[in-house]
Amino acid sequence: MRIPTSNKRKRTGHLSESGSRTEPIQEVERVSKIYEGIRVLEISDEKGMYCGKLLAQAGMEVIKIESPEGDPMRLCPPFAGGIKDRERSIFWLCNNAGKKSVTLDITSSEGQETFRKLAKTADVVLETLEPGKMAEYGLSYEDLTKENAGLVMCSITNFGQDGPYAHWNASSEMIPFAIAGNMGESGKPGFNYEPLSFGRNVIYNGTCVYAATAILAGLRKAKLTGEGTYIDAAVIEACGLWKNESTANPQRFPYLPDRRKAGSNGPFPPDGLYQCSDGSAYVVGMARWSDLCDWCIEKGVDVGEFGNPEYRVAENDNPHVVAHGDEIRALLSQVTVQYTKKELYEEGIRRHIPVVPMNSPQEVCEEPHYQEREYFVELEHPVAGKAMYPGAPAKLTRTPMDVTGVAPLLGADNEAILGNL
C-alpha cells in the first residue's frame, strides 16, 4: 500500500507570460500537509464514498467504518482481473483510495460506544444512513457535539433530513434525479425513448463535491469559532442545481420547453454531436455559424443561401439559424465526416472553434495531455495489483492535493486505531 514512485514529484511551474513552459521550479511533497491531523470518520455507502476520497486527497486521515463483513459495495462488479473478491471491486477501489478501514458493528451498543470514543478524536463525521438512524444509535450531531463541540457532521441522503420524502425508498441515485427534473429533459425526443439518467454513480459523486466543500467550510468555522456544523446534504437538491439556460430550465415555463431537445444536439444550432470518419465529435456551434460556414466553403460544401449575412450574425439564438437548424447541421456534417475525430479536434483548436472528440475511457487514459499533466497516478494495491488511478481533481500549485494511497484492506487499521482508544 504505497505509491511506488517517489513520494516527491517534480512539479513544473505554470506557464510564463510568453506562453512557454518554465523550468521545473521546485520539488514539493505530492500531498500537502495543510489538513494533516484532521480526522474524518466515514460511515458511508456509495452515496458518500467520493466525498471521503476528496477529503483524503486533501491530506486528511479518513477512516472508513465498515461492518465486520465489510461494506457490501466491496462486492460490486466488475473486479480487477475478473476475480470476484472483496478487495478487487474496481468501483470500490476507486472511490475509497487513500482511506483507512476499521470494522465496527454500529448496530450493537458496544460498537456505538467505540464510535462515540472515536468521534471524540475526530474533526469530521460523514454518514449516509437513513435520516434518524444515527440518533437511534445515540450518535446524532447533538449527542456527539456534547463531547466534541467543534465537530463537523455531514449527512448525505437522497432527500435530506426532513420533508415529506425524507423516508422514501431510494435504492438508486436515479430516484432523486428523476424528481429533480433532470431526467425528464434527457434522452432522445419522442415517446418511444425512455428519459435517461446518468448511471455509474455520477449523481452521488457529483453531490459529494458539494458536501466536501461544506465540510471544508465547517472546519474553517470550527477553527475560527470553536463551533461545530451540521450539514444536511440532499442528493435531490444538489442534482437539482444542474440545469442550463435553455434545455433544462424550470423557469422557462410558461413557455413550454422543447422536449429533450439537446440529447445529442446542443440548445442552439448548429451546436451538437457530429459524425467523423472514425467516431463522433461535439461542435460547440452556437453563435459560431459564420466561422463554421467558412469552414464548409473551404471544404467544398455548397452552403447556398446559408452563407448570407443574416445567417452569420453571431447570436446564440439567431432566428435564421434556429429556423433552419437541421439543414445547417446537415451542411456541417459534410465537413466533419472528412476528418477523423482527432484531426477535427486539432483543426478546431487551430480555428478557435470549440470542437472536442467523443472519447472512450481508453482514449481518455491514453490522451497525452493528461500524461503531460501527470493526472493519472500508478498505484499498487496488495491484492488487486498495479493500475493507473485517476488523480487529484484540482492542481493547487503550492499545496497540491493528490491520491495518497490505495483503498484499504478490510479492517486494515483496526489495531492501530482502535488499540489507541
Added chain:
Amino acid sequence: MEKKKTALPLEGILIIDNSWVIAGPHGTRMLSDLGATVIRIESSKKRDNIRFDHTRLGVKNAFEEGGWVFQENNRDALGLQLNMKSEKGKAIYHKLVEIGDVVVSNVTPKAVRSMGIDFESLSKINPRIVTINASGLGDYGCKKDTMIFAAALNCITGLSYTVGYEGEQGFGLAVSTADNIGGAMIAFSILEALEARDRTGEGQFIDLSEAENMLGVTGATLLEWGYNQSQTGPVGDHQYYGWCCPHNAYPSAGPDQWIAISCGSDEEYRNLLKIAAGEVPELQEERFGTYEGRKANEKELDALVSRFTAKHNNRVLTQKLQEAGVSAAPVNRAFEMLADEHLNARGYWQPANLPVTDPRQPDFLISADVPKTIPREERHFRPAPTLGQDNEYILKELLHLTDEEIREAQEDGAFI
C-alpha cells in the same frame, strides 16, 4: 449594502469574480452562501452572455435583470462595471486585488494572461491573493487551448460515452452537470487554498481543469480501463454499479409520462409484486425471484413492468409503491420541480425578489444554499446585480476613492 449573514465561515472574505456563464459563478455562489462577499466584474463590452436566456423572452429588461440561470448563480453578488482595458480601470482592479482574497476566472490560459489576472502579476500586488482559473483542460499540457463548454466537456471526459441507450453510441445528457460540479470544485479548492494561506501566509494559483474534475467523478470507469483494459458503452437506465433490477424509467398513463422504479433487493422486488402481481401475474415467475434471475431476463422483466405501469398515473403509483416499500418516483420535467412539495417543504425554492417586469412570471424562484447548513428561513437573497449596480458602494465604501478620482476614471473610460 446591508450585511445579512452572521457567523458564517467565510465572513470577511472578498472574492473578485471575473468568471462567467455557469461554472465560475456557480462556485462563487457557494462561497457567497458560506459568507463571502462576491464582486462580479463585467463591462458593457464583456457582459456575461448567460444574462439572457429564454426565461425572459419578451421581457423589456431581460438582459439587464438576467434570466434564471444568471439569477441562480449570481444572487447576492455585487455588480461592478469595470473596463479592465482602460488604464484607470486596471488601477482600480489592482486596488481591489490589494484588499481582496481570491480572484476567480473560467477562461482559457491565454485569456488569463491577456486579461492580466495571472498569479504572477497579481501576487506582486498582493502576495496573499489566491487565484483560480477553471479552464476546460487546465493551465498547461498540449491541449490547454481547447475551448470547452458543458456538453462538450461530457464528451471529452468519456462521460457521454457511457450515457445513452443500450446498443447505441452514447451521447450524454443535456443538463449542465459538468459545469456545475466544476463550480463546486472551484469552491472546494478555494477553501483549501485559504486554509493553506492561513498556515503559510502565502497565496497561490489553483490550476483547475474542469475535465480532470469530471474524470475524478467518473473515475471507476477509467480505473476499469486501468485494471482490465475493458470499457462498457451505454446500458440505458439499467444500473451498472450495484444490484438494482428492475431499474428503469417505465411509461405511465398520459402522453410522455414516465415513472422511475428501482428494486435493490429481493425484498424490494417482493414489495413490488404486492402491488403489481395482481395485474401482471407473470412478474411472479420463479426466474425473477433472485437478482441473478432478474438481471439475466432484464428486458422481459422491463416489458412486464411496463405493462403494469402503463395503466397508472405516475404520481398516484409512486405513492402506492413507496408505501409498499419500493423505490419509485415520477420522472419530472424541469418545470415540475418548482411545485414539488418536498423541495418546497425544505425551503429549497426562494423568491428571486426580482422587480416584477413580467406579469407572466410573478413567482420567479431560485434555489437556496446547497447543502443546507443553516435554517433556510435565515436566507434572504438579493437578486443578481444589474450591470454596475454596486459601483458606487464598491468604489466609495470599499476602495475609498474620492469623487475626483472616480470622475477621472470615468473620463478614462473605466466604467463603460
